[in-house]
Amino acid sequence: MVADSEGNGSQVIARAATILRALEDQPAGLSMSALAKATALPRTTVHRLVTSLITQQMLLQDSDGIKLGPALARLAASAHIDIIALAQPAMATLGRRTRETVDLCVWRGSHTVLVSQFVSDQELRVTSPVSTAFPSHCAAHGKALLAQQSDEALDVLLPQLTEARTSNTLQTGKTLLAEIALIRQQGYAVDREEHARGVCGISVALQTGVGERYALAIAAPALRFDEQFAHLLASLLQAKVEIEALVAR
Incomplete structure (x- = not known):
């Protein structure tokens, strides 16, 4: 069980990093669907991770789309x-x-x-x-x-x-x-x-x-x-x- 938890945790971190890298050169932001396409991740996964990253101020979302946040x-x-x-x-x-x-x-x-x-x-x-x-x-x-x-x-x-x-x-x-x-x-x-x-x-x-x-x-x-x-x-x-x-x- 410990090994499985560690593996799942590593996967979450890797996917979150993929999202952050995809937004690195997108100062205007990306929509949720565009971000899912850019990362090749399922939209439900992207939505869940983006929500968590917004909570931590790693990302922010406005009318233009999802962008890197002030914590970064x-x-x-x-x-x-x-x-x-x-x-x-x-x-x-x-x-x-x-x-x-x-x-x-x-x-x-x-x-x-x-x-x-x-x-x-x-x-x-x-x-x-x-x-x-x-x-x-x-x-x-x-x-x-x-x-x-x-x-x-x-x-x-x-x-x-x-x-x-x-x-x-x-x-x-x-x-x-x-x-x-x-x-x-x-x-x-x-x-x-x-x-x-x-x-x-x-x-x-x-x-x-x-x-x-x-x-x-x-x-x-x-x-x-x-x-x-x-x-x-x-x-x-x-x-x-x-x-x-x-x-x-």
């Missing part, structure tokens, strides 16, 4: 602090290895926000104040996180991503979607003077589980970027592995 936002805020702390040692190692500035940014839809930074020790370096917001379409970390979004979410976001920061900024939906397809294929994003003249960046999205979405990036002066690219990319990918290993513990 509070949990995400706690995770937000933990990710910054967990990432700092790997960021410091990455910064010392490359001697370039290392940024940790969090996803905010049309923008990414800088939440932590390890500053280069070189005289010519790239820095930005923590809490700086960057348009998602013209910075490496923003593009890395755009590539993590569903096609439906991109359809909503693209009309907002038209600001031209430099002559290199991608300004049309067609060029941005082509760039996103490339990022998904290669696993990293590059910014060659798209956000600011003389500044380049390379970034990867971090897999941190349910909650906030983060990207790790290296920012470097354009005159050093291409000659160091292979070293920067290899070091960045190693830091990504180190951070994600800590998160998974």
Whole structure:
């Protein structure tokens, strides 16, 4: 009987997680039938779990549909602090290895926000104040996180991503979607003077589980970027592995 109870409990948790993941990229919400279709779960099961999750404020339901609830936002805020702390040692190692500035940014839809930074020790370096917001379409970390979004979410976001920061900024939906397809294929994003003249960046999205979405990036002066690219990319990918290993513990 104990084994059966544990098995049933695990199944309930797994199904609840499936529902939460299905709603992760649906800020407008889904109807009960659409949610059942998206999760491939029986509608009666979805209704029962949704009702329980609403009671716990994990979900909420309004006229638009079922959405992620405020309790998840509070949990995400706690995770937000933990990710910054967990990432700092790997960021410091990455910064010392490359001697370039290392940024940790969090996803905010049309923008990414800088939440932590390890500053280069070189005289010519790239820095930005923590809490700086960057348009998602013209910075490496923003593009890395755009590539993590569903096609439906991109359809909503693209009309907002038209600001031209430099002559290199991608300004049309067609060029941005082509760039996103490339990022998904290669696993990293590059910014060659798209956000600011003389500044380049390379970034990867971090897999941190349910909650906030983060990207790790290296920012470097354009005159050093291409000659160091292979070293920067290899070091960045190693830091990504180190951070994600800590998160998974």
